[in-house]
Amino acid sequence: MRKNYSNKFIFVDPGVKVKSEYYRETVLKKKFLPWVRRHFRGRHWCFQQDGAPSYKAEAVLNWIHDTFSEFIKVDISKKKLGQWPPNSPDLNPNDYAIWGILEAAIYGKKFNTINELKAALRRAWSRIDVNVLASAVDNWPKRFRACV
Structure with a gap:
């Protein structure tokens, strides 16, 4: 669960x-x-x-x-x-994976209030499969080695 x-x-x-x-x-x-x-x-x-x-x-x-x-x-x-390291989105799972998923989920939609946008982001987050999150985190060592 x-x-x-x-x-x-x-x-x-x-x-x-x-x-x-x-x-x-x-x-x-x-x-x-x-x-x-x-x-x-x-x-x-x-x-x-x-x-x-x-x-x-x-x-x-x-x-x-x-x-x-x-x-x-x-x-x-x-x-x-x-x-x-400065300016290194390769080392942050949110930057190289998760923000793109959230952005895609709300792209092109119109929101009348900030609260509607916040609710849409929360819904989009709740729909991300835990395996996607785990994969983004598991990908971190490979990205770290590439940066080094």
Whole structure:
């Protein structure tokens, strides 16, 4: 039986520009962290994010370092690369597989409200077969080796 992960889209509040404080306090602390605790319940996992400026703010990275036992680090000093390669969608299953599936499911449809769009995305997510998700994740080591 597939667990229901469809409620784990994290949508930005209307009219908000995602700056580092909003990202840390609202997205990570209030929305993501409670989900992580319920979902993983002590199992091993690693946090990964892209290189958006608000994600790389020192206060955000310090909080991530103090909160998550394992994460892929990005160097903000620009003196070294860190562990996270910049501009690398090949290393994120969402970027190289899942977003395309979601985009195809809603492409060309008209939505009268943001809530209709959100509902359509949730429905599209719930229809993705768990084997497709597993395949995207299983493909990650091959992509990683190719990048190295």
